[in-house]
Amino acid sequence: MYRNRVCMRVLAAILAAAIFPVVSLAQSTSPVAPRRQQVEAIVREAFDKYKSDTTGKNADYIPYLAQVNPKLFGIAIVTTDNQVLTMGDVNYSFSIQSISKVFTLALAMEELGPEKAFQRIGSEPTGRAFNSVNAVVDMPTHTGNPFVNAGAIATTSLINGKNEDEKWNTILAFYSKASGEKLALIDEVYKSEAATNTGNKALAMLLAKYERIYSDPFEAVDIYTKQCSVGVNAEQLARMGATLANNGVNPATGEQVIKREDIPYILSAMTMAGLYDASGSWAWHVGLPAKSGVGGGIVAVAPGKGAIAVFSPRLDEAGNSVKAQKVIEYVADHLDYNIFSPGSVGLK
Ligand code: GLN
Numbered sequence: 001m002y003r004n005r006v007c008m009r010v011l012a013a014i015l016a017a018a019i020f021p022v023v024s025l026a027q028s029t030s031p032v033a034p035r036r037q038q039v040e041a042i043v044r045e046a047f048d049k050y051k052s053d054t055t056g057k058n059a060d061y062i063p064y065l066a067q068v069n070p071k072l073f074g075i076a077i078v079t080t081d082n083q084v085l086t087m088g089d090v091n092y093s094f095s096i097q098s099i100s101k102v103f104t105l106a107l108a109m110e111e112l113g114p115e116k117a118f119q120r121i122g123s124e125p126t127g128r129a130f131n132s133v134n135a136v137v138d139m140p141t142h143t144g145n146p147f148v149n150a151g152a153i154a155t156t157s158l159i160n161g162k163n164e165d166e167k168w169n170t171i172l173a174f175y176s177k178a179s180g181e182k183l184a185l186i187d188e189v190y191k192s193e194a195a196t197n198t199g200n201k202a203l204a205m206l207l208a209k210y211e212r213i214y215s216d217p218f219e220a221v222d223i224y225t226k227q228c229s230v231g232v233n234a235e236q237l238a239r240m241g242a243t244l245a246n247n248g249v250n251p252a253t254g255e256q257v258i259k260r261e262d263i264p265y266i267l268s269a270m271t272m273a274g275l276y277d278a279s280g281s282w283a284w285h286v287g288l289p290a291k292s293g294v295g296g297g298i299v300a301v302a303p304g305k306g307a308i309a310v311f312s313p314r315l316d317e318a319g320n321s322v323k324a325q326k327v328i329e330y331v332a333d334h335l336d337y338n339i340f341s342p343g344s345v346g347l348k
Contacts (some may be wrong), residue, residue: 039077040085042331043085044087046330046331049330050326050330054070055316055322056323058296059294059313062193063192063195065189072311072312073088073312073323075087075309075310078238078241078251078306079242080242080245080306083306084238086235090234090235092233093186094232094311095186095189095229095231096228096237096295098292099232099293099298099299100293101147102240102244102291103171104146105266106257106258107170107171108146110262111158112158114265117158118265120154120158120212121151121154122141122143122145124141124144124272126148126273126276129277130276130277131148131200132150133203136206136210137206142210143212145269146273147269147291148276149224153224154214156171156220156227157217157220158215168223172184172226174257178240178257180236180252181236183231183236185229187229190225193228197221204218204221234309234311235309238299239252240309241299241301241306241309242306244266244289245302245304245306248263263303268289270289270290274292275290275325282325286328286333287344288302288337290328292319294315295311296311296314298325302332302335303339
C-alpha cells in the first residue's frame with residue numbers, strides 16, 4: 001500500500017515534469033525576474049499617463065503604414081520566467097520592421113560567429129538617419145552597424161540558403177522560434193514596401209560598389225523587405241525580447257534559440273544603435289538595450305529579467321514611436337531596470 005502510494009507520487013512527479021518542464025526550467029534560470037505585482041501597477045500607470053498622447057505621426061514613406069490606426073496602443077511584458085502581462089491593443093499584428101534586424105543579426109551570428117559578423121558589418125553608430133546614403137559613403141566600414149538599413153541589408157545577405165526562398169524561410173522560422181509562435185508575412189505590407197523601396201535598392205548597390213554586400217544586392221533587399229513585413233503582436237515581440245534577456249532561451253518553449261555567447265554582442269549593438277541617431281539620448285535617459293521599427297514597435301531588454309514591447313504607430317523625427325519610448329522610460333525608471341544603474345542589480 002505504502003509502496004503503491006510512493007509509486008503514484010513518483011509517477012505524478014514524472015508526469016508533472018513532463019507537462020511543466022518549461023516552468024521549472026525557466027524558474028531555475030531566472031532568479032532576478034521581477035514579480036508580477038511589482039510590474040502590474042507601474043504598467044497601468046504608464047498606460048493611463050500616455051494613452052491620450054497624440055504627439056508624432058505615422059511613417060508615411062511606406063503607404064501601408066500611413067493608414068494604420070494611429071490610436072492603437074499596446075504594451076506587453078514577458079519575464080525570463082515567462083510571466084506575461086499585457087495591456088491595450090495587444091492582439092493587433094503590426095509589422096516588425098527594423099526590429100527584425102536584431103534577429104537576422106542573431107541568425108547570421110549563429111552561422112558565422114560574432115567575430116566574422118563584426119568584420120562583415122561592424123557596430124559603429126552612424127549618427128545619421130537609418131536610411132542615410134551619406135553614412136554608407138562616409139563610414140570606413142560603409143555598412144556602419146547591423147541596425148541601419150545598409151548594415152541590415154548586408155546582414156541579410158549573409159544568411160545561407162540555396163536560393164532566395166530557402167533563405168527567407170530560414171529567417172522566418174528563426175523569428176518564429178524566438179517568439180515561440182508561428183509568425184507570418186503581412187502580405188499587404190510587403191507589397192506596399194516592395195513597390196516603394198528604391199532607396200534601399202540604392203543602398204544595396206552602393207554597398208556592392210564597396211564590396212560590402214555578400215549576395216546578389218537585389219535578392220538581399222527583397223528578403224530584407226520580407227523580414228520587415230513580418231507581423232507580430234506586442235506579446236510575441238516581448239517574448240522575442242525575453243529570449244534575449246534569458247540568455248537566448250525562449251522562456252515559453254525552453255528552446256535555446258540564440259547562442260548564449262552571442263547575447264552580449266547583440267545587446268551591445270542594440271545599445272549603440274537600436275534607436276538610430278537617437279540611441280545616445282535613449283541610453284542616457286533609459287539605459288536599456290532596445291530596438292525600434294517604423295511600424296511603431298519598440299522592444300527593450302532588461303538582461304536576466306525580461307523584455308517590454310510597446311506598439312503605438314506615431315513616430316518622432318528619428319523614426320521611433322513616441323508613446324513606446326515614453327512608456328518604456330517610465331517603466332524602466334520605476335522598476336530600476338537601467339542597466340547602467342547599480343540599483344538594477346539590487347545595490348541600494
Ligand atoms: N522596412 C523599413 C525600411 O527599410 C524599416 C525601417 C525602420 O523600421 N526603421 O525603411
